[in-house]
Amino acid sequence: MNYTPYHYQEMAKTWMMERAYAGLFLDMGMGKTVITLTAIDDLLYDYFDVSRVLIIAPLRVARVTWTEEVEKWSHLNDLKVTKILGSLKERKAALDDVGQVAVINRENVTWLVDYLGKDWLFDMVVIDELSSFKSSKAKRFRSLKKVRPFIKRLVGLTGTPSPNSLLDLWPQIYLLDQGERLGRTFSGFRERYFLPDKRNQQTIFSWKLKEGSEHQIYELLEDLCISMKASDYLDVPERIDNTVPVELPPKAKRAYTQLEKEWLLAFEDADVLAGSAAVVANKLLQLANGAIYDETGDVQEVHDEKLEALKELIESANGKPVLVYYNYQHDRDRILKHLKAFKPRVLKTDQDIRDWNKGNVPVLLAHPASAGHGLNLQAGGHVMVWFGLNWSLELYQQANARLHRQGQTETVVVHHLITKGTMDERVMAALKQKDTSQEALIAAVKAKRHTLKEVNTNEN
Template sequence: MEAIKNTDRIVLRRHEATIRAFSPFRFKDVLKGISGARWNRDARCWEWPFTGTVARELAERIGTFLDMKDLEMLIAHAKGLIAAEQVKRAADGDVPPVPSEKTRSWTHQARAYWFAHNLRAAMLSMDMGTGKSKVAVNVAVNGRCSTVLVICPLSVVDVWPSEFEKHAPAGYAAEVCALNDGRTVAEKAKMLYRALAVGKSRNRPVIVIVNYESAWRPPLGEAILANRWDLVILDESHRIKAPGGKASMYCARLGLKADRRLCLTGTPMPHSPLDIYGQYRFLDPGIFGTSFARFKARYAVFGGFHNKQVKGYQNQAEMNKRFYSIAFRVEKADVLDLPEFNHNVRYCELSAATWKVYAEMEHAFYTEVKDRQISASNALVKLLRLQQVTSGHIEEIPNLGFEKTRLLQDVLEDLPMEEPCVVFCRFDRDLDRVRDVAHGLGREYYELSGRARGLGAWQASKKGDVLGVQIRSGGVGVDLTRARYAIYYSLGFSLGDYEQSLARVHRPGQTRPVFYYHLVAKNTVDQKVYLALRERKDAVQAVLEGCGAALTFEAGDANNNNDPD
């Protein structure tokens, strides 16, 4: 333990990746209140991860009790934050171009680049279609990063190599290793080691791309942590919003192994303000600390059963200030002038036989909900079954009806044969029917789902092909601008998945007006879900309100429920 010579002074000492404060007892509450504080029993001092935000807060809170050299050290460490804030405030004409890139960035992309360039950790909270992938590529290239790790949803693993190819400047040669599906985790670990070895032997940057579900699993997880990364990018970073989830906890450890960290997402708080904790624990634990319990106590208001239910939020001004200290926000409506789009609803009526099954199932479901004889999770399963009936199939009767299938055929027949088309579906059996309709009309069929990866072939085609897309597979990081026509055969309950799927077609790269067609069975759950999503409401609660009752759902229940198919 270091002695404190002046009882009115606090002494700072750097220790590896942390900063330590040795102080008289009277400063205990002040130091403890600085985010990320941890009492080190062995060294008898307070300790924080030494990040720019911690340096700035220490300077602001205890600067008058520090020696000048310690204060200067903090100011120097926090200068990136000051520069990043200046970038935010700069006039458009004062934002310099990105030094090295293939195609010139839009002004908001250049501003985002310089913002992230000045920071060791940054949240790029940019709406879908605003080009955040290009910004991330620019950061990797111009930051001369030798080792880059991209963690993303599975459906986007094969997209990221093309993002580097599309945006990296001429002459940029990197060893790109996409750890895509179809391989065991052990095989992916071997591919990782091989890519790192090849990159080192050829003196090339190494870019490794892996999905969230694989990244933390041994032996791949250990292989990733065994290396020091110049840059780690979390694409669709809201995937680690659950602090106790394995992916989120793993990323917290991974953040300590990365010199620079980027989070990319258009929806950093998909369900509540508490969703940002896991993401910021990866980016900079000095902002919101390393205790989720303390974080909740600070920003949530509790009540209800045993006072454990979140009833509201508090200290939101403080949270926003901390959030935006390293966050750059871009909204699509503010920066883009995209072609017009319009929504069309096409209806069908269920046949008598199909309606009989649907009505009986719906009546039983609503009765159970009203009488509170059903749990929230079971309610979701039964809503899924109602959706399956409107699509014409249930497990017991695979070919229950073909009303919506015929409606799809009618819509496709009205579209020019040379025009490619995207059809979004929820269930595998829906995709089977889309395939059959496409083939029946003489169109080639490709699929992007949990069972097929036909996106590349569809994008390379020059014909009026149909791409069947499972809505959760085609929601993030997928470019579908080849098509101007998109059909929704069935919808999920997630507003986020729905809005992301819309933005896959109507985004930069789209040069023509976009037409969305929604296939809806009249007087069924289809209508309620569609209207709720179009009005940006919670689809499940909207359906339940229709029967005069409500159930309590945990955040994410509607998204995490496994489809019966």
């Protein structure tokens, strides 16, 4: 297929090529993969500016997306992409026969750095989903930091550079400019632009921006990062968000209230015990979905209300394919069993993706962590359902963009199954407000528990 770039795609490619290190903050669906590959092809064969390129990506994207893009576009046919994936033996063999472009999943970055040592091979590195390097404590960040001085060009791609806080920016920008703009240490960056927010004596739980700091940070990044919104450049179909309320049956409601108040729930053959606010928040989300893991790891089923609501949504789709996001394995297993008549399939392989895009999968189940980045699913349908929410804004946005992206021809409908009076409502509100810090949810759990105990005391 011949590639005729949009104006913004030419702008983004030029931005990348004119800088030794560059951040491309492009909305999902704007074609950042083909933009980057086109720049790589020019740098390799027209400018002879780099000799070997490493692409770091989420596993499924590393396995499928980059090679499919090379095969799709005729101007990229001279690129050979080596996949450094799989077992240790397979990765070593790939390195022995590595071409000018290689792709590796981010979980193996530390292994690659340790394995190559001083014999680092790549003078250009592309990080697909730069936001996955947002933790300065993560091994993958520390490993890439070791070899950063040996990298001539570095490109960071993402649609959500700071999904939860501008604190997330420092590790990502450090990998680009080695501390030139935001400082050489995370603590220095934090002290310069943030103030302690929520704290317990000497323990600081969260930080807030100093007045004027947000503008200062953005100014520092103006010459390094380019940000583009799909709505400014593309005619993408409308997205409709729909909340589907679910009522807890009386017995399930009593169980939910007990767990929320006592952090303990007793079943006939096992108990559910939550030792902290973070754990109970997770358990309450499970219970809102209809089942919960007990202390032995077994699944205790509590209600089928969400399953029935999901069944109604699929029936109302009138045969149109439906993409369903689940959070827990017991959600997946219960959906497979309850909706057996609809022949649901779990997204596992590349063939599942191809079958979905051909319209051959009526119901596709996916976990947002495995389908949240880089996959093109827009050809297969335009209806999705969140069976259970998680409070990662990044995963939420990325997962929605699997259908709502360039190439989609239908209005995208995003259904959210929200159990009334439960943690579902708080997570949905947090996602809308983009306040998805764990501390916010933990504080909400503690506050609700305190309120429930006060009510119980007054009633007695």
